[in-house]
Amino acid sequence: MNVLKKLKYALMTNLIGKPYLRIERKKSEKKIAKLFNPDSPLNPPLKITAYTKEFVSSHYFKGRYIEGVKPVAWVTSGAPIEILKALGFFLIYPENHAALCGARKVQMDLIKTAEKEGLSNNVCSYVRTDIGSLLSGRTPAGKLPKPDLLLACSNICQTVLHWYRMLEKHLNIPLVIIDTPFVYNEIEPHQVEYVKKQLLHSLLPVAEKIAKKSLKEKELKKVIKFSKDATELWLEILNLCKEKPSPLTVFDQFVFMAPIVEMRGDRETVDYYNEMYKEVKSKVNTRKGALKRERRRLLWDNLPIWFKMRELAVKMAERGISIPISTYTYAWGELAPLMDLKKDEFEVIAKVYLSPILNRGTGHKLNTMVKMVKEFKLDGVILHSDRSCKPYSMGQMDQRNRLIEEFKIPAMLLEADQNDENAYSEEQIAIRIESFFEMLGVSYG
Amino acid sequence: MAAHSMVYLKGMINLKKRSEIIKKFKAEGGQIAAIAPYHYPKALFRAFNILPVELWGPPKLNTLESKSHIQTYICSVVHSILTFHLKGNLSVCDYILIPHTCDSLQGLGSIFLDFIKPEQKAFTLYIPRGRRQVDIDFLSKEIEKIYNELQKATGTTPDKNELNHHIETEEQAVSMVKKLIKNRAYLNTDDYTFYKTIRSKEYLPAEDFIEIAEEFYKTYKIDTPLNKKPVILSGLLPEPMEILNVINEKDGLVAGDDFATTGRRLYPKSEGQNPFVRMAKSIVHSPPDSSRGDSVEARLNHLIHITEKTGAKGVIFFIVKFCEMEYFYLPHLRKGLSEKGIKSIVIDTDINDELSQQTITRIEVFMETLK
Ligand code: SF4
Ligand code: SF4
Numbered sequence: 115m116n117v118l119k120k121l122k123y124a125l126m127t128n129l130i131g132k133p134y135l136r137i138e139r140k141k142s143e144k145k146i147a148k149l150f151n152p153d154s155p156l157n158p159p160l161k162i163t164a165y166t167k168e169f170v171s172s173h174y175f176k177g178r179y180i181e182g183v184k185p186v187a188w189v190t191s192g193a194p195i196e197i198l199k200a201l202g203f204f205l206i207y208p209e210n211h212a213a214l215c216g217a218r219k220v221q222m223d224l225i226k227t228a229e230k231e232g233l234s235n236n237v238c239s240y241v242r243t244d245i246g247s248l249l250s251g252r253t254p255a256g257k258l259p260k261p262d263l264l265l266a267c268s269n270i271c272q273t274v275l276h277w278y279r280m281l282e283k284h285l286n287i288p289l290v291i292i293d294t295p296f297v298y299n300e301i302e303p304h305q306v307e308y309v310k311k312q313l314l315h316s317l318l319p320v321a322e323k324i325a326k327k328s329l330k331e332k333e334l335k336k337v338i339k340f341s342k343d344a345t346e347l348w349l350e351i352l353n354l355c356k357e358k359p360s361p362l363t364v365f366d367q368f369v370f371m372a373p374i375v376e377m378r379g380d381r382e383t384v385d386y387y388n389e390m391y392k393e394v395k396s397k398v399n400t401r402k403g404a405l406k407r408e409r410r411r412l413l414w415d416n417l418p419i420w421f422k423m424r425e426l427a428v429k430m431a432e433r434g435i436s437i438p439i440s441t442y443t444y445a446w447g448e449l450a451p452l453m454d455l456k457k458d459e460f461e462v463i464a465k466v467y468l469s470p471i472l473n474r475g476t477g478h479k480l481n482t483m484v485k486m487v488k489e490f491k492l493d494g495v496i497l498h499s500d501r502s503c504k505p506y507s508m509g510q511m512d513q514r515n516r517l518i519e520e521f522k523i524p525a526m527l528l529e530a531d532q533n534d535e536n537a538y539s540e541e542q543i544a545i546r547i548e549s550f551f552e553m554l555g556v557s558y559g
Numbered sequence: 560m561a562a563h564s565m566v567y568l569k570g571m572i573n574l575k576k577r578s579e580i581i582k583k584f585k586a587e588g589g590q591i592a593a594i595a596p597y598h599y600p601k602a603l604f605r606a607f608n609i610l611p612v613e614l615w616g617p618p619k620l621n622t623l624e625s626k627s628h629i630q631t632y633i634c635s636v637v638h639s640i641l642t643f644h645l646k647g648n649l650s651v652c653d654y655i656l657i658p659h660t661c662d663s664l665q666g667l668g669s670i671f672l673d674f675i676k677p678e679q680k681a682f683t684l685y686i687p688r689g690r691r692q693v694d695i696d697f698l699s700k701e702i703e704k705i706y707n708e709l710q711k712a713t714g715t716t717p718d719k720n721e722l723n724h725h726i727e728t729e730e731q732a733v734s735m736v737k738k739l740i741k742n743r744a745y746l747n748t749d750d751y752t753f754y755k756t757i758r759s760k761e762y763l764p765a766e767d768f769i770e771i772a773e774e775f776y777k778t779y780k781i782d783t784p785l786n787k788k789p790v791i792l793s794g795l796l797p798e799p800m801e802i803l804n805v806i807n808e809k810d811g812l813v814a815g816d817d818f819a820t821t822g823r824r825l826y827p828k829s830e831g832q833n834p835f836v837r838m839a840k841s842i843v844h845s846p847p848d849s850s851r852g853d854s855v856e857a858r859l860n861h862l863i864h865i866t867e868k869t870g871a872k873g874v875i876f877f878i879v880k881f882c883e884m885e886y887f888y889l890p891h892l893r894k895g896l897s898e899k900g901i902k903s904i905v906i907d908t909d910i911n912d913e914l915s916q917q918t919i920t921r922i923e924v925f926m927e928t929l930k
Contacts, residue, residue, distance in 0.1 A: 232890030236632075236881050268688060268852075272662050275688055275852040276887035283855040283891055291852065293694070295685040295701075296665050298672055304704075308687075308697040315693065476666065477673030501632045504883070508666025511628050512674040529630075 119182035131175045139168040155406055155431035159366060160393050162386075169386055170214075170372050174255035180204045185325050187263040188281065190274045191375050192470050194267060194292060194463045196341055197317060199379040200333040201325040206258055207376045208277075212240035215247065216420030216533040217369075218254045225534060227252075238502040239533035241277045248284060261287060262324050265317065269294040269473040271505045288324070290317045294468050298475045301468050309464035334459050337379040342453035347387035348374050349447030352439060354394050356490050359403025360411065360438030361394045365427035366404060367443040368418045374446045409434030410554050413486055415441045415479075415513075416498040416506045417532040429547065433556045439490050441482060442506075445471040476509030483513065484521055494524035494554055501531045526550040567749040567807070572775050574755060577612065577762045581651055584610045584764070590713070592654040593679075595640055595667070596795065597819045598686050598845065599658050600702050600838035602725035605765070606717035607709045609654065613761035614640050615820060618798045618910040628670060634881040635909045636795065637663045641670075644677060654712070655681040656705075660850045661884055680712055688852035690843055698839035706835070722834035725765075730828050730841075732765040735772035737825050742776070743814055744784040744869070750803035750813045758820055788929045789814030789869045793862065793892075794877040794885060796820045798910040802877060805919050809926035814869035817862060823848045849884040858888055859895040866901050873929045874903040875922065879910060902928060 143164040180186060184204040189195055191209045198205060215221040221239070224246030229235055231249055233242055247253045264287060266278035275291060282289040292312050295305045322328055348371070355362050362370075370390065377383040397403075412430075414437045419426065430437060452466045471479060483495060495517055497510045510527060517525040528546060531537035581591055590609045597613075604611045616639035625641035643649060655677060657668035668683040684701055687694035710716055736757050739746065746753065756775050760768045788811045796818055797803060806813060816822040827844050829837035847857040862874060874896055878885045893903045904925045906918055 232893065234886035234889070237883055237886050241887075272665075272688075272852070273883060276849070276884055279852065279854055280887060280891070289854075291688060293688045293852075295687070295697070296659055296669075296683075298669055298683050304697065304700040308693060308700075311693045311696075312689075312691075316689075316691065475673055476669040480673070499630055501630075504633065505662040505665060508629060508633065508663065509670055509674070511630065512670060515627075516674070 116182055119179070123176070123179040123183045126179045127172075127176050131172060135168045135171055135175065138171065139164045142167055155428065155434075157402060157404060157406055159404075160362075160390065160397075162390050162393055163366070163369070165386075165389075166370060166372070169382075170376075173377060174258075177204065177206060177255070177259045178257045180259045185263065186259045186261045187265055187321075188261040189265040190267050190270060190278070192267050192269040192467060192472070193265045194313060194317070194467045195265075196334060196337045196379055196459075196463060197313065197329065198263075198265065198321055199337040200329055201321050201327060203263070203321070203325065204259065205376065206261065208244045208281075209240050209274075210372060210376050211247070211253065211255060211258065212243040212533060213420050214254060215243050217423065219421050220252075220254055221421065221533045222535055224250065224252060235534070235536070238271075238273045238277075239531055239537075240502065241273065241280075243533050244277075245280065248281075261285065263287060263321065264289040265292070266290075267292040267294060267467060269467050269470050271472065271503070273505075288320055290320050292317060292467070294473055296475075297468060297473055297478075301465065305468055306461065306464045309468060310460050313460050313463060331459070335455065338453060338459060338462070339455060340381055340384055341378045342450060342455065343384045344374055344378050344387050345447060345450040345453065347384065347391050349444075349450050351387065351391050351394050352444055352447050354391075354398050355438040357398045358411070358491065359401065359405060359408040360436050361397035361402065361404060362438065363404045363427060363430075364414045364418070364437045364440045364443060365423050367440065368420075368423065371443050371446060403436065405431045405434065405436050407434045408436040409556050410436070410493045411491060412437045413439060413441070413483060413490070413492050413495045414498065415483065415495060415510065416500050417442055417503055419498065419530050419538065420532055421535055422530075422538065433551055435551070435554070435556060437496070438492070439486060441471055441479065441486070444482075444486065472505055476513065479509065480513045480516055483517065484523070487517075487521070487523055492523075494526070494550070496550070497525060497527050499527045499529045501529070501537045502534065503532065524550070524553050526553075567747060567752075572752075572756055572771060572778065574759050574771065580762055580764075580767075581610070581612060585651070590653040591651060592656055593649050593652040595655075595657040595664055596636065596660050597658065597824065597850070598660070598842045599656055599684060600705075600842070601765070602722065602729045602834075602838060603702060603706060603709070605725040605729070606722045607713050607715060609709070609713075610762075610764060611656075612652070614643065615761065615796050616640065616798065616910045617643060620911050622911060628674070629666070632881055633663050633666070634879045635911050636879055636882075637667050639911060641667060641675075644675070649677070649679065652679055654709075655679050656684060657681065658684045658686055660686065661882070663881075680708070682708060686842065686851070690851070695836065695839045695843050698843060699833070699835040702838050703835045719832070719834055723832070723837070726829065726834055726837050728765045728769075730826070732760055732768050732772075733824070733826050734828075735769050735776075736760060736821065739772060739776060740815060740821070740825070742780070744787075744789070744812065745781055746776070746779040747781045747785065748779045749807050751800060751807075753813070754797055754800065754803060754821075761820070785812055787812035788873075788926065789871040790926070790929065791815050791817065791862065791865055791869065791871045791874045792877055793817035793874055794819075795879050795882060796910070797877065799908065799912070799914050801914045802875075802906075802922065805914070805922045806875075806926060809923050811926045811929070814871050815865040817846075817865065819848070819850065822846060822865070823850075849888055855888060855891045855895075859892055862892060862896065863899055863901075866896070866899070872901060873925065874901060875925065876903060876905045878905060878907055880907045
């Protein structure tokens with residue numbers, strides 16, 4: 115049975131998938147070229163953009179045939195996946211899947227399906243999107259493989275714990291929860307101990323049982339090394355955006371960050387970011403920015419508004435507004451220095467996964483923003499007040515006030531949602547953005 | 560046994576006001592800690608001669624002040640707590656504890672520490688989302704951490720015996736709540752009076768509460784059960800409390816609850832000598848609860864168990880609007896209950912608003928459908 119599945123997997127992914135995705139890449143290269151005509155305020159994107167789509171799609175494509183070939187786990191974006199990777203698991207990230215649905219603008223139908231089944235519209239729109247997909251079987255990824263294991267880590271929000279409890283109920287498979295206490299100030303030894311013990315005694319035995327093998331230290335070290343290398347490269351790429359003009363905007367980064375989330379720990383991901391680094395570096399060397407004319411530079415806080423990415427990118431670019439960085443995209447790079455390969459792996463993993471910005475206090479985020487404004491030579495901050503993401507959004511009103519009053523940095527709160535179009539008011543957003551442009555001295559008038 | 564159908568006796572127990580209790584406790588040399596919802600080691604504070612007074616809002620507040628710190632899509636409980644502080648109403652308190660109950664209280668705790676910076680010493684407490692030994696170990700360390708901070712702040716060092724003494728007193732108070740809830744159908748009083756009384760535990764010293772609860776039991780105890788339609792309430796808290804009157808007026812009786820204020824804090828008795836571990840164990844082994852990230856199965860079985868024990872044929876989910884953790888479970892809980900022939904309804908509330916006429920009508924209609 116497994117042999118047959120393995121054969122099918124090899125056949126479909128290598129003989130059919132690869133050529134098919136290559137054709138798709140050519141098509142999207144043409145499409146992208148059309149979008150960036152001479153009148154566009156944006157310069158043509160990186161060459162690697164079309165490949166990114168192919169790279170991410172190939173992951174989902176493999177997923178269609180992976181059942182029975184490798185153990186499958188559905189995991190939260192901040193889950194300590196290195197252990198699972200080292201055991202040979204194939205991973206699916208429901209949050210990324212929901213983001214993909216949002217970016218492809220198919221999310222609202224899925225949201226409606228979930229709400230029809232009784233899920234409140236006060237629940238995070240990623241959850242509604244994803245549960246809608248699970249209930250209806252509809253997904254832009256073709257088909258998601260059925261998992262053997264669910265792994266939820268609370269370092270991004272409590273929402274994911276409840277979300278995964280629902281998945282546990284639907285799918286009737288084991289769920290492991292790694293609880294990472296919120297870090298109000300500094301990380302404390304008993305917090306590290308707590309997470310480490312859970313990795314060793316809650317996750318490892320269940321994962322080994324499902325994978326039908328024991329974890330090898332060598333394998334784990336290798337995966338952590340790939341994670342670290344990819345994360346470091348990502349950080350270096352983002353740091354290139356400190357240059358003026360910035361070679362990338364957040365709207366590019368939101369797309370380019372997918373592999374760091376869902377394919378970290380793989381050699382191919384390191385290669386991918388290596389390629390990207392070279393291309394971005396050459397743009398910097400030739401002083402070619404993402405925008406044709408960069409007049410002001412801003413920081414973006416919080417998740418993107420997936421279904422409005424292109425519109426917002428163009429709207430900003432038309433006024434010469436570049437957004438070279440965001441707390442969200444930078445958060446992944448910030449973890450790189452913590453991945454100390456010389457230390458005990460479980461201790462390192464525990465510390466790394468306690469540290470994401472979403473697991474840190476509101477003051478820490480403010481300090482991070484102020485530091486980024488300085489280092490990236492920014493003129494202001496847009497804080498996306500995301501109705502769905504309470505942990506990211508709470509504190510933003512004080513952060514905005516401090517930015518303005520204490521640090522004299524113009525800042526604006528933009529009320530929206532990462533996936534739910536019902537929480538997006540076109541008119542109000544236009545007015546707010548326009549008045550912020552005015553404040554920055556880049557209005558049309 | 561013949562069912563009792565006499566008219567409810569109302570408000571015979573003299574409950575002192577929260578402000579009087581606080582004043583008296585302070586006058587006797589004690590200190591006050593304001594506590595946000597909802598799991599915390601009460602005995603720890605008492606061992607330092609600190610009276611924990613819980614902050615469930617308070618309700619019916621005009622929350623203008625909090626709106627310049629937190630967005631409108633955050634629940635009314637959090638808005639009220641912050642507004643209450645910003646209006647200066649917490650100045651009587653010496654400490655503020657904000658347990659990590661949900662993402663919104665996480666945010667509130669962080670805003671308090673980083674931006675609001677109250678004069679009082681503010682603590683946070685991370686409640687682990689599991690029921691494993693590792694969770695008990697972690698929580699006992701969290702509790703010990705607060706012990707150390709209180710030791711520094713008060714200059715006193717309660718020993719193991721003092722801590723254990725308070726643990727036992729608190730456990731007695733919990734036992735009294737359990738007894739009252741268990742005998743609800745044999746207590747001839749309306750639900751408003753009943754909840755006012757059991758919820759006085761939120762601000763009374765345990766010794767006083769035990770006394771009042773005993774008196775309450777003696778005063779209202781009858782031999783035959785009330786002939787009312789039993790119904791179960793679930794959610795965070797029975798606010799606005801008028802819901803209780805609506806239920807009673809429709810010949811209903813709240814026979815049990817799965818509220819954070821009450822049912823979810825019927826902690827089991829603890830054992831052992833280490834007071835930190837005892838307190839941690841009690842909390843970790845609390846009844847199934849959304850804030851603890853429990854499974855759908857555990858919560859559903861618990862609800863079914865309460866309905867079977869009380870003979871309730873309906874459950875009212877009384878949900879504070881924007882309380883995300885509650886919403887998650889609803890589709891599954893409602894489906895599971897319905898499979899057992901138990902009806903349910905979901906009511907969204909804002910603790911600062913009156914019950915709307917539409918909500919009242921919905922509850923009335925629901926009560927009428929219960930046999
Ligand atoms: S968007 Fe926010 S609330 Fe939703 S899953 Fe992500 S981190 Fe959690
Ligand atoms: S009502 Fe819900 S969201 Fe609000 S503080 Fe309580 S647990 Fe948190």
